[in-house]
Amino acid sequence: MISPLPHCLLLLALISMAPPAARAADSPLTWGNCLRQARERHPDVRAAAESARAAREAVGSSRATYLPDVNGSVDYSRPHSSSSGDNYSYGISGSQRLFPGLLDQPEVAKAKLGLESAEANLAAVMTTVRLQIRTAFVGLLNAQAVVTLAEKIADRRRRNVALVQARFDAGRENQGSFLRAKAQAAEAELNVRQARRAIRVAQQELLRAIGRADFEAVRADGDFETDTPPASIDAGEWIEKIPPVRKAAADRQAAELGLTIQRREFFPTVSLSGNTSRSDGHWPPRSTSGGWTSALSLSVPLFSGGKELHDVESARAGMARLEFVERSTRDLAVFDVQDKWAGWTDAVEGVDVRREFLDAARLRAEIAQAQYTSGLISYQDWDTIENDLISQERQMLTARRDAALAEAAWDESTGRGIEP
Numbered sequence: 405m406i407s408p409l410p411h412c413l414l415l416l417a418l419i420s421m422a423p424p425a426a427r428a429a430d431s432p433l434t435w436g437n438c439l440r441q442a443r444e445r446h447p448d449v450r451a452a453a454e455s456a457r458a459a460r461e462a463v464g465s466s467r468a469t470y471l472p473d474v475n476g477s478v479d480y481s482r483p484h485s486s487s488s489g490d491n492y493s494y495g496i497s498g499s500q501r502l503f504p505g506l507l508d509q510p511e512v513a514k515a516k517l518g519l520e521s522a523e524a525n526l527a528a529v530m531t532t533v534r535l536q537i538r539t540a541f542v543g544l545l546n547a548q549a550v551v552t553l554a555e556k557i558a559d560r561r562r563r564n565v566a567l568v569q570a571r572f573d574a575g576r577e578n579q580g581s582f583l584r585a586k587a588q589a590a591e592a593e594l595n596v597r598q599a600r601r602a603i604r605v606a607q608q609e610l611l612r613a614i615g616r617a618d619f620e621a622v623r624a625d626g627d628f629e630t631d632t633p634p635a636s637i638d639a640g641e642w643i644e645k646i647p648p649v650r651k652a653a654a655d656r657q658a659a660e661l662g663l664t665i666q667r668r669e670f671f672p673t674v675s676l677s678g679n680t681s682r683s684d685g686h687w688p689p690r691s692t693s694g695g696w697t698s699a700l701s702l703s704v705p706l707f708s709g710g711k712e713l714h715d716v717e718s719a720r721a722g723m724a725r726l727e728f729v730e731r732s733t734r735d736l737a738v739f740d741v742q743d744k745w746a747g748w749t750d751a752v753e754g755v756d757v758r759r760e761f762l763d764a765a766r767l768r769a770e771i772a773q774a775q776y777t778s779g780l781i782s783y784q785d786w787d788t789i790e791n792d793l794i795s796q797e798r799q800m801l802t803a804r805r806d807a808a809l810a811e812a813a814w815d816e817s818t819g820r821g822i823e824p
Contacts, residue, residue, distance in 0.1 A: 430621045430622055430623035431620060431621065431622050431623065432622070432623050432625040433610070433622045433623065433624060433625060434625045434626060435538075435541060435626050438537050438541055438610070438613075438614050439534070439537065439822045441614045441615065441616065442533055442534075442537055442613070442614045442615055442822050443822055443823075444615075445614060445615030445616060446533055446614065446615030447615060448529050448532075448533060449526075449529055449530060449533055449615070449822070451529075452522075452525055452526040452529040452530075453526055455522050455525065455526070456519070456522040456523050456525075456526045458522070459515075459518045459519040459521070459522035459523075460519055460522075462515045462518060462519070463512065463515040463516055463518075463519055465515070466511045466512045466514070466515035467512055469501075469511060470501075470509060470512070472498050472499065472500045473498060473499050473500070474496065474497070474498040475496070475497050475498070476494070476495070476496050476497075477493075477494060477495050477496075477497075477681075478493070478494045479491075479492070479493045479494070480492055480493075491683060491684075492683070492684055492686065492687045492688070492689050493681055493682060493683035493684075493689055494681065494682060494688075494689060495679060495680060495681025495682070496679065496680060496681075497677070497678065497679030497680075498677065498678055498679070499675055499676065499677035499678075500675065500676050500677075501673065501674070501675050502674040502675060502676055510661045510664045510665050510668075511665065513661055514658050514661040514662060514665065517654045517655075517657050517658040517661065518654075518658060520650070520654040521651050521654040521655050521658065524647045524648075524650035524651035524654060525647070525651055527647035527650070527819065527821055528647035528648055528651065528819075530821030530822045530823060531647055531815075531816050531819055531820060531821045532816070533613075533821075533822055534812075534815065534816065534820065534821055534822045535812055535813065535815070535816040536613045537610070537613045537614055537822070538808075538809075538812035538815070539613070539809060539812060540606070540609045540610040540612075540613040540614075541610055541613075541624055541626070542628070542805060542808045542809055542812065543606045543609060543610070544603070544606040544607060544609075544610050544622075544623075544624040545624045545626060545627070545628060545805075545808075546606075546628075546801065546805045547599070547602050547603045547605075547606040548603065548623065548624060549628075549801055549805075550599045550602070550801065551596070551599040551600055551603060553797060553798065553801055554592070554595045554596040554598075554599045555596055556797075557592050557595070557794055557797070558589070558592035558593050558595070558596050560592075560790075560794075561585070561588050561589040561591075561592040562589050562592075564585050564588070564589070564790065565582075565585045565586055565588075565589045567773075567776070567777065568581055568582050568585040568783070569582060569585075571779075576779060577783060578783075581783040581787075584787070604621075607619070607620075607621060607622050610622065610624065628804040628805060628807065628808045629808075630748075630752060630807050630808055630810075630811040631811065632752070633745065633748050633749040633752055633811075633814070634745070637741065637742070637745050639737075639738040639741045639742055640738075642737075642741050642818045642819070643734060643737055643738060643741075645818070645819050646737045646741075646817075646818065646819040647819050647821075648733050648737065649730075649733055649734055649737050652726070652729055652730040652733040652734070653730055655726050655729070655730075656723070656726040656727055656729070656730045659719070659722050659723035659725075659726045660723055662719050662722065662723070663716065663719040663720055663723050665719075666712070666715045666716045666718075666719040667716055669705060669712040669715065669716075670705060670712060672702055672703060672704040672705075673702070673703040674700070674701070674702055674703075675700075675701050675703070676698070676699070676700050676701075677698065677699050677701065678696060678697060678698035678699070679696075679697050680696045680697065737817075740817045741817050741818060743817075744810070744813045744814040744816070744817040744818075745814060745817075747810045747813060747814075748807075748810040748811050748813070748814040750810075751803070751806045751807040751809075751810035751811075752807050752810075752811075754803050754806070754807070755800075755803045755804055755807050758796070758799055758800045758803040759800065761796050761799070761800075762796045762797060762799075762800045765789075765792050765793040765795075765796040765797075766793060768789050768792070768793070769789055769790060769792075769793040772785070772786050772789040772790070773786070773790075
């Protein structure tokens, strides 16, 4: 017979049962807090928002080209010849393009589509960031739950060691079974330490996902609960709301307008201009030189080496390319929605199945422990049932995590972003 449970193992058991002080100091971080901080801090979201703002200003800039162009000038000159004195002058001039111009505004329409594309890109970025945050948030929830489960398993293994030792001391169990139980307890303690170390990595990943460069010990405040997936879906109901599809459609329409703009290079241009100025040797000048001057001009493109033809064909090819891109994006989006819905439904149903296995394993373990204590079953049979219970508890945790991640993937496929 070997000596009773070593004092060091008892000390290790007491230490592991005590809650770590650092964990109590972790700052709670809810799902809503994560989304709010991401909207304010995440560099990808901020960059996409600035791109949308630039596109919005580009719309105003494109409208300005159809308003009159007015310029003012002020001049002062001092000739080297002594026979004449200083000269002051000022003037104003303006011009207005009449055709194409006021009668045709494809540049404004193209700029508006550029804004639609930028806003769709912003929505796509928010969707991607939301998936990253949800994945990291669920990862930290899982890491926290793994620690709790590992501590529970370690406590169960310690109690099993005590039970096997009692039977061994009474001469009803062999030394190999006792040593195996001790090894399993040591392995459970190792799993606890590993799980606690993994929490720091999960915390850092969540902070990075919401756009924070600093590190703070945080705790995910939430659970793995998911909504109930719809019984069936119609991908067409979602397709026009999905940001990549919106962006592809806007880019294709902008390319069509780009082709129209290139064709305008063959059109003549009609412009109206006028100017007036005053000049004098004193300030302010009082004499009018030349009065008002106005002009109507017609410009007709004749030959520029075939540049316009090549530009039109290039725009036509670009438009055709974006038509195929839009088609491919739509096809992929339809498949992705169906795929993510199936994955989400499978994961949620899998949780229900795993719960049934876990309930059965718990009942079997309870019965088996009583039978082993009474000597009705062997250590091998009891150990197999104990290991099955631990396996089912871990699989249940994994199933709940996977269901939450599957729901996040579904949200991403349907274009759900981080907006409230």
